Amino acid sequence: MPSLKYQAGDKVMGRWPGSSLYYEVKVLGYDAKSRLYTVIYKDGTELELKEQDIMSVTSFQQRTRSRSRSNSRSPGRRRSRSRSPARTTRRSSSRTTAAAAAAAVATDSTPSSRGDKKLKQAAEIKISPIQEKKPAENNSNNKHEKKEENNMASKADAKVEVDSEKNLGRYNLRRRKEDGDSKAAEAKPEEREERSSAAPPAAAAASTPLDFGGNIGALVLMLFLPAWVLFLVLQVNQKDPSLTNLPTLPPLETFWDPQALGFVIIWIFFQALLYTLPVGKVRVLLRSGRRLTYRTNGFFTFVVSAAVVAAAVYQGADLTYIHSHFLQLTSASFLVSMLLSVYLYVRSRSAGLDERALGGNSGKVIYDFFKGRELNPRIKEFDLKFFCEMRPGLIGWCLINVAMALAEMKQQKLDAPSYSMILVNVFQLIYVVDGLWNEEAILTTMDLMDDGFGYMLAFGDLVWVPFTYTLQANYLVSHPNPLIVMTVCLCVSVVGFYIFRKSNSEKNAFRRNPADPRLSHLKTIPTATGKSLLVSGWWGVVRHPNYLGDLIMALAWSLPCGFSHLLPWYYIIYFLILLVHRDSRDMNACRRKYGSAWDKYCRTVRYRIIPGVY
Numbered sequence: 001m002p003s004l005k006y007q008a009g010d011k012v013m014g015r016w017p018g019s020s021l022y023y024e025v026k027v028l029g030y031d032a033k034s035r036l037y038t039v040i041y042k043d044g045t046e047l048e049l050k051e052q053d054i055m056s057v058t059s060f061q062q063r064t065r066s067r068s069r070s071n072s073r074s075p076g077r078r079r080s081r082s083r084s085p086a087r088t089t090r091r092s093s094s095r096t097t098a099a100a101a102a103a104a105v106a107t108d109s110t111p112s113s114r115g116d117k118k119l120k121q122a123a124e125i126k127i128s129p130i131q132e133k134k135p136a137e138n139n140s141n142n143k144h145e146k147k148e149e150n151n152m153a154s155k156a157d158a159k160v161e162v163d164s165e166k167n168l169g170r171y172n173l174r175r176r177k178e179d180g181d182s183k184a185a186e187a188k189p190e191e192r193e194e195r196s197s198a199a200p201p202a203a204a205a206a207s208t209p210l211d212f213g214g215n216i217g218a219l220v221l222m223l224f225l226p227a228w229v230l231f232l233v234l235q236v237n238q239k240d241p242s243l244t245n246l247p248t249l250p251p252l253e254t255f256w257d258p259q260a261l262g263f264v265i266i267w268i269f270f271q272a273l274l275y276t277l278p279v280g281k282v283r284v285l286l287r288s289g290r291r292l293t294y295r296t297n298g299f300f301t302f303v304v305s306a307a308v309v310a311a312a313v314y315q316g317a318d319l320t321y322i323h324s325h326f327l328q329l330t331s332a333s334f335l336v337s338m339l340l341s342v343y344l345y346v347r348s349r350s351a352g353l354d355e356r357a358l359g360g361n362s363g364k365v366i367y368d369f370f371k372g373r374e375l376n377p378r379i380k381e382f383d384l385k386f387f388c389e390m391r392p393g394l395i396g397w398c399l400i401n402v403a404m405a406l407a408e409m410k411q412q413k414l415d416a417p418s419y420s421m422i423l424v425n426v427f428q429l430i431y432v433v434d435g436l437w438n439e440e441a442i443l444t445t446m447d448l449m450d451d452g453f454g455y456m457l458a459f460g461d462l463v464w465v466p467f468t469y470t471l472q473a474n475y476l477v478s479h480p481n482p483l484i485v486m487t488v489c490l491c492v493s494v495v496g497f498y499i500f501r502k503s504n505s506e507k508n509a510f511r512r513n514p515a516d517p518r519l520s521h522l523k524t525i526p527t528a529t530g531k532s533l534l535v536s537g538w539w540g541v542v543r544h545p546n547y548l549g550d551l552i553m554a555l556a557w558s559l560p561c562g563f564s565h566l567l568p569w570y571y572i573i574y575f576l577i578l579l580v581h582r583d584s585r586d587m588n589a590c591r592r593k594y595g596s597a598w599d600k601y602c603r604t605v606r607y608r609i610i611p612g613v614y
C-alpha cells in the first residue's frame with residue numbers, strides 16, 4: 001500500500017462503528033474499491049474502517065491529552081454522552097472477555113478520572129462469532145430476533161455483542177436480551193434523539209459511485225431540466241397540448257421581467273424572515289460531531305403566509321398575475337436557483353471534508369455542482385437546504401394553485417372554481433400542509449441526511465416544485481373537465497395519503513426513539529451502526545411504502561383532469577421515474593451503510609415499492 005496514510009502492519013487507533021470509542025488495532029490491508037481499511041483488534045476481531053475513523057497512536061494521544069486538559073478547565077462542559085451502542089454503563093460481567101475492549105479509550109469530553117471508568121465500561125463488550133443463520137431464521141417472524149432488538153432499543157446500558165458474519169467479514173452489534181432495564185424508554189426526548197443518531201457520520205472525505213452518468217449525465221440534466229420546465233409551461237397554455245403539437249418559442253425578451261424577479265425575491269425573503277422567527281420546536285441532528293439545530297416552524301409559516309396573502313387579496317392584489325406572468329416568474333426563479341447553486345458550489349470549496357456529502361464530492365466539477373458538495377450549508381444557524389426544501393417552493397406551490405383557481409374563475413367566467421380545480425387544490429394543499437406539520441420528519445429523509453445541496457435540489461426546490469407540480473391546476477384553467485369520478489378521486493386520495501402518512505410516521509417515530517412502546521410490536525434487524533431496520537409493519541410490506549402512498553396520491557391528483565390529454569398525467573409518470581431512481585439510490589446508500597444487515601432486510605422484504613410487482 002505505497003501511497004496510503006496507513007500501511008499494513010501499522011498499529012493505529014480505530015473508531016468503533018457508531019461510537020466515539022477508539023481501540024488499538026493493527027492495519028491488515030486496504031481495499032481501493034471500497035476505500036476501506038481492514039483492521040484487526042487485539043482479540044482477533046476484524047473490521048473494515050474508513051480512513052477518517054482511524055488515527056495514528058500519537059495524534060490520538062495528543063487529542064486525548066488536549067481534550068482532558070480543556071475539560072479540566074471547563075467542568076461545565078462535562079457531559080455524559082450515551083449515544084454509542086458500544087458505550088455501556090454496567091458493571092463488568094463474567095461473560096465479558098473482549099481483549100480489544102481493554103485497549104479502548106473513551107475520547108469523550110470526560111475527565112481522566114472518568115477515563116478509567118469508561119475503559120472499564122468499554123471492556124464489557126463481548127466479541128463472539130455469529131453462526132450462519134438458516135434461511136428460516138432470517139424470516140421476519142423470528143421472535144427471538146425481535147426480542148433481542150427490542151431489548152437493544154430499550155436498554156441504553158445493555159452489553160453489546162459483536163457478531164461476525166464470516167462469509168462477508170462484517171459485523172453486527174446486538175445487545176444481550178437478559179440485560180434489561182428501561183432507561184432509554186424513560187429518557188428525555190432530546191436524549192433519545194441523540195441516542196438514535198448513533199450511526200457513523202454520513203459526511204466523509206470519500207465519494208460514492210457517480211449517479212446520473214457522472215459529469216456528462218449531470219450536464220445533460222442541467223440543460224434538459226430547465227428546457228423541460230419551459231416546454232411544460234408553454235404546453236399547458238396550448239389549446240390541444242400534445243407531443244405532436246409543439247409550442248412555438250416566444251421572443252427572448254418575454255422571459256425577462258424585473259417585476260416578476262422582484263416578486264420572487266420578496267417571496268423568498270419573506271419566507272426566510274418567517275423561518276428565523278423563534279416559534280416552534282428546535283430539532284437536533286448530530287452530524288460528524290456537530291450539533292445542527294433546526295427550527296421546525298413550517299406550519300406556523302404556512303398560516304402566516306396564508307394570512308398575509310389573504311390580506312393582500314383583500315386589499316386588491318390580483319393573484320391572477322401569477323397565471324398571466326407564469327413564464328416570467330419561472331425564469332426569474334430559475335435565475336435565483338442558478339445564482340444560489342453557484343454560491344453553494346463556491347462556498348463548498350472551503351467546507352471541511354466532514355461537511356461534504358458523499359455523493360457530490362467526486363472532484364468532477366460539473367457533477368459536484370449538480371449534486372451538491374456541502375451536506376448542510378448554513379449561514380450561521382440558517383440552514384439553506386432545509387429552508388429551500390420546505391419553504392419558498394413548497395408554500396409557493398399552494399399559492400400558485402390558489403392563483404390558478406382564481407384564474408380559472410376569471411377565464412371560464414365562473415362564480416366559484418370547478419369541482420376538479422377544488423379537488424386538485426385540496427389534495428395538494430393537504431399534502432403540503434402535512435409535510436409542514438410533520439416537518440421534523442424531513443430530518444430522516446435522504447435529502448437532509450445524504451444529499452449535498454447543489455443545483456439539483458436548488459433548482460428542484462425553487463423551480464421544479466412550484467412550476468411543474470402545479471401543472472394540474474394550471475391545466476384546468478384553460479381545459480375545463482366536468483368531474484364525474486369524484487368518489488373515486490376521494491377514495492384514491494384517502495388510501496394514498498393513509499399509506500404515505502402511516503409509513504413515514506412509523507419510520508420517523510422509530511428513528512427518533514427505537515424504544516417507543518407504541519412500536520414494540522414491530523420486528524427489527526440490528527445493524528453494525530447501532531441503528532436497526534424495521535422489518536415488519538409498513539416497512540415489512542415493501543421497502544418503500546411511503547413511495548407507494550405518494551404514487552397513489554399522485555394518481556388522485558391527475559384523475560380530476562380527465563383523460564383528454566396526457567399533459568396532466570405527466571406528474572405521475574415523472575414521479576414514478578423519480579421514485580424508482582431514488583429507491584435504487586437509497587438501496588445503494590443503505591447497502592453501504594448497513595452491509596450484510598441490509599442484504600438480509602432485502603431478502604426478507606422482497607418488493608421495493610409495489611407489493612408483488614416491483
Ligand SMILES: NC(=O)C1=CN([C@@H]2O[C@H](COP(=O)(O)OP(=O)(O)OC[C@H]3O[C@@H](n4cnc5c(N)ncnc54)[C@H](OP(=O)(O)O)[C@@H]3O)[C@@H](O)[C@H]2O)C=CC1
Pocket residue numbers: 444445446447449500504507510511531532533534535539543544546547550582586589590601
Ligand atoms: N413529492 C415529491 O416530489 C417527493 C416526495 N418524496 C417523499 O418524501 C419522503 C421521504 O423520501 P426519501 O427521503 O426518499 O426516503 P425515505 O423517507 O424512505 O428514507 C430512506 C431512509 O429511511 C431509512 N430506512 C430505509 N428502510 C428502513 C427500514 N426498514 N427501517 C428503518 N429505516 C429505514 C434509511 O435511512 P436511515 O437508516 O439512515 O435512517 C433510508 O436511507 C417519502 O414519503 C417520499 O415519498 C420524495 C421525493 C420527492
Ligand SMILES: CC(C)CCC[C@@H](C)[C@H]1CC=C2C3=C(CC[C@@]21C)[C@@]1(C)CC[C@H](O)C(C)(C)[C@@H]1CC3
Pocket residue numbers: 225389390394431432434435436442445447456457459460461464465
Ligand atoms: C429536479 C430533479 C429532477 C428532481 C428534484 C427533486 C425534488 C423536487 C424533490 C426531492 C425530494 C423532495 C421532497 C419534497 C418535495 C420535492 C423534492 C424537493 C417534499 C418536501 C414534498 C412534501 C412532502 O411531504 C415531503 C415528504 C416533506 C417531501 C420531502 C422530499
